[in-house]
Amino acid sequence: MTHHRVLIPSSVQAGATLDISGEEAHHALRVRRLAPGAVLELLDGEGAIALSVLEATDKRGKHDWHMRVRIDEVRHMPPPHPRLEVCASAPKGEASEQLVDQLSQAGAWSWSPLVCARTEVDPREGKLERLERHAREASKQCGRAWRLRVEPRITLDDALAEARGAPADDPCTLVLAHVSGTPYVPTGSRRIRLLVGPVGDFEEREIDAARRAGARIACFGEHVMRIETACLAAAAVILDHERRG
Amino acid sequence: MTHHRVLIPSSVQAGATLDISGEEAHHALRVRRLAPGAVLELLDGEGAIALSVLEATDKRGKHDWHMRVRIDEVRHMPPPHPRLEVCASAPKGEASEQLVDQLSQAGAWSWSPLVCARTEVDPREGKLERLERHAREASKQCGRAWRLRVEPRITLDDALAEARGAPADDPCTLVLAHVSGTPYVPTGSRRIRLLVGPVGDFEEREIDAARRAGARIACFGEHVMRIETACLAAAAVILDHERRG
Numbered sequence: 001m002t003h004h005r006v007l008i009p010s011s012v013q014a015g016a017t018l019d020i021s022g023e024e025a026h027h028a029l030r031v032r033r034l035a036p037g038a039v040l041e042l043l044d045g046e047g048a049i050a051l052s053v054l055e056a057t058d059k060r061g062k063h064d065w066h067m068r069v070r071i072d073e074v075r076h077m078p079p080p081h082p083r084l085e086v087c088a089s090a091p092k093g094e095a096s097e098q099l100v101d102q103l104s105q106a107g108a109w110s111w112s113p114l115v116c117a118r119t120e121v122d123p124r125e126g127k128l129e130r131l132e133r134h135a136r137e138a139s140k141q142c143g144r145a146w147r148l149r150v151e152p153r154i155t156l157d158d159a160l161a162e163a164r165g166a167p168a169d170d171p172c173t174l175v176l177a178h179v180s181g182t183p184y185v186p187t188g189s190r191r192i193r194l195l196v197g198p199v200g201d202f203e204e205r206e207i208d209a210a211r212r213a214g215a216r217i218a219c220f221g222e223h224v225m226r227i228e229t230a231c232l233a234a235a236a237v238i239l240d241h242e243r244r245g
Numbered sequence: 246m247t248h249h250r251v252l253i254p255s256s257v258q259a260g261a262t263l264d265i266s267g268e269e270a271h272h273a274l275r276v277r278r279l280a281p282g283a284v285l286e287l288l289d290g291e292g293a294i295a296l297s298v299l300e301a302t303d304k305r306g307k308h309d310w311h312m313r314v315r316i317d318e319v320r321h322m323p324p325p326h327p328r329l330e331v332c333a334s335a336p337k338g339e340a341s342e343q344l345v346d347q348l349s350q351a352g353a354w355s356w357s358p359l360v361c362a363r364t365e366v367d368p369r370e371g372k373l374e375r376l377e378r379h380a381r382e383a384s385k386q387c388g389r390a391w392r393l394r395v396e397p398r399i400t401l402d403d404a405l406a407e408a409r410g411a412p413a414d415d416p417c418t419l420v421l422a423h424v425s426g427t428p429y430v431p432t433g434s435r436r437i438r439l440l441v442g443p444v445g446d447f448e449e450r451e452i453d454a455a456r457r458a459g460a461r462i463a464c465f466g467e468h469v470m471r472i473e474t475a476c477l478a479a480a481a482v483i484l485d486h487e488r489r490g
Contacts, residue, residue: 080467098343105470106478142468183489220481222325222488223387225350229477233351236465236478237485243467244428 003041003051004032005140006069011048016071017055018042025065029057040069043140045147050074077145080107082189082242084235085172087114087159088196090121091227099228100131103148104138106235110149111135116156118200128152156195156206160213163193174215177234178207179224181217184234186241194238196230248286248296249277250385251314256293261316262300263287270310274302285314288385290392295319322390325352327434327487329480330417332359332404333441335366336472344473345376348393349383351480355394356380361401363445373397401440401451405458408438419460422479423452424469426462429479431486439483441475 006024020028028034034054042050052069059065086103090096090113103111113123123131132150139147154162166172173189177196195202195210202210211217220234251269265273273279279299287295296318303311331348335341335358348356358368368376377395384392399407411417418434422441440447440455447455452462465479 101471102474102477105466105468105474107467142470144468183485220485221350222352223350223389225387226346229347229350232347232474232477233481236481240428240465240482240485 002143003039004028004034005041005043005143007136007140008042008044008050011044011046012042012050012071012074014050014071014074018052018069018071019066020069021064021066025067026063028054029059029065029067042069042071043145045136045139045144047077047079047145048074049077049145079146080109082239083109083191084238085110085112085191085193086196086231086235087112087154087193088227088231089114089116089119089198090123091199092121095226095228096123096127096131097134099231100135100148100150101138102228102232103235104135104144105142106232107144107239108148108235109146110151111231112151112159113153114156114159114195114197115153116198116206117203119198120200121198122153156209159193159195160210160215164213166191174210174213175234175238176202176207176210176215176217177220177230178202178217179219179222180207181219184218184220184237184241185216186244188242192238192242194231194234196227196234199227247388248284249273249279250286250288250388252381252385253287253289253295256289256291257287257295257316257319259295259316259319263297263314263316264311265314266309266311270312271308273299274304274310274312287314287316288390290381290384290389292322292324292390293319294322294390324391325354327484328354328436329483330355330357330436330438331441331476331480332357332399332438333472333476334359334361334364334443335368336444337366340471340473341368341372341376342379344476345380345393345395346383347473347477348480349380349389350387351477352389352484353393353480354391355396356476357396357404358398359401359404359440359442360398361443361451362448364443365445366443367398401454404438404440405455405460409458411436419455419458420479420483421447421452421455421460421462422465422475423447423462424464424467425452426464429463429465429482429486430461431489433487437483437487439476439479441472441479444472
């Protein structure tokens with residue numbers, strides 16, 4: 001049986017008692033109608049899963065729900081392996097939410113809006129904050145101990161330079177998704193950075209720059225894909241290959 | 246360079262002339278503002294790609310655009326290999342459109358709404374017709390010579406029986422997507438039927454029935470996935486493995 005999951009802002013200790021209010025309390029008490037004695041799974045999005053019991057509930061104002069939970073047991077899950085960092089140009093409108101949802105479900109580590117020559121969408125600070133909240137919710141829904149991170153925008157040059165500058169004992173493998181590429185070959189890397197271009201695709205010189213930076217050019221399907229589809233297809237294929245060990 | 250693509254209802258012969266009206270003409274002439282001399286790619290969705298030249302345009306009423314095209318060359322593309330038939334319970338609301346979009350881009354052969362014990366969404370005839378049109382449009386956008394087919398609803402029992410009844414010289418391999426499964430192993434089959442369950446997942450007895458019918462139980466990710474995400478992730482992984490030959 002799956003317990004009701006609750007997001008918490010920071011980690012907790014077994015034996016502690018926690019007061020939870022706001023949206024999470026509203027959802028648990030008003031929508032799910034949980035009563036004292038119910039078992040909850042608290043997620044901090046940083047690897048901790050706290051099995052807890054709902055001890056008391058309280059409604060202080062019209063929409064002001066509170067609940068007190070007792071933490072019985074805290075498990076710390078290891079971070080996902082490999083750590084798949086997706087750098088992909090933001091798609092238009094609500095497709096960004098879809099991208100964040102689907103990357104959460106697929107088990108990617110992070111998404112950064114990639115800025116390259118033909119990028120048209122440059123999500124503002126406020127939009128990224130909304131997507132960050134969306135990612136927390138999506139991570140809760142699919143039961144991830146580690147939430148998907150929504151990172152600040154990054155240029156292609158910086159995305160390549162950062163990967164090249166990774167420490168020798170924790171290298172970062174670069175993979176650029178392109179229809180001209182070859183089938184994906186597992187790397188065994190602990191850290192993989194996937195590059196997905198904008199609607200008009202990468203320019204030739206950008207693909208060359210990635211290749212010079214050591215990127216593999218890999219193909220994840222025969223047809224033209226939207227950004228969000230390419231991200232999920234590539235993430236699913238990469239994680240499938242890498243997790244076979 | 247990609248030519249403007251136009252859907253046509255049936256196949257054509259090189260040397261023929263075709264009069265095209267309706268939405269496709271409106272889009273080419275009003276939205277894209279193509280002029281005589283433009284090269285078009287006509288797709289019948291059944292494997293034919295006809296390279297054509299726009300010869301003349303005509304506007305007969307307020308929104309009644311017509312264009313005459315001359316067919317220069319017709320190529321017949323082989324059907325996709327393998328033929329991936331996705332039988333998946335329909336998701337709610339607009340997620341069906343997303344499912345059809347993403348399966349088109351991934352290169353699946355067909356989608357049938359799967360009816361099993363916990364299925365909640367049973368798309369009506371009218372909805373399936375709209376999804377069929379949506380699939381034609383999605384197939385055009387990603388340049389597929391063969392469109393994704395939207396098939397009638399099918400029960401799990403029938404989906405299993407049909408696959409078992411496939412001719413010996415053209416067998417159908419069954420794959421059921423489930424978090425309890427093992428990593429996907431390529432089959433070499435020309436025809437693969439993928440089963441994806443509803444929001445509440447398959448019941449144990451349904452998984453057993455599939456196993457008895459010869460289905461492999463395969464896992465395509467570590468986390469809980471929505472129906473449309475599971476379909477795309479599984480399709481991408483299966484086609485990636487099978488196309489390596």
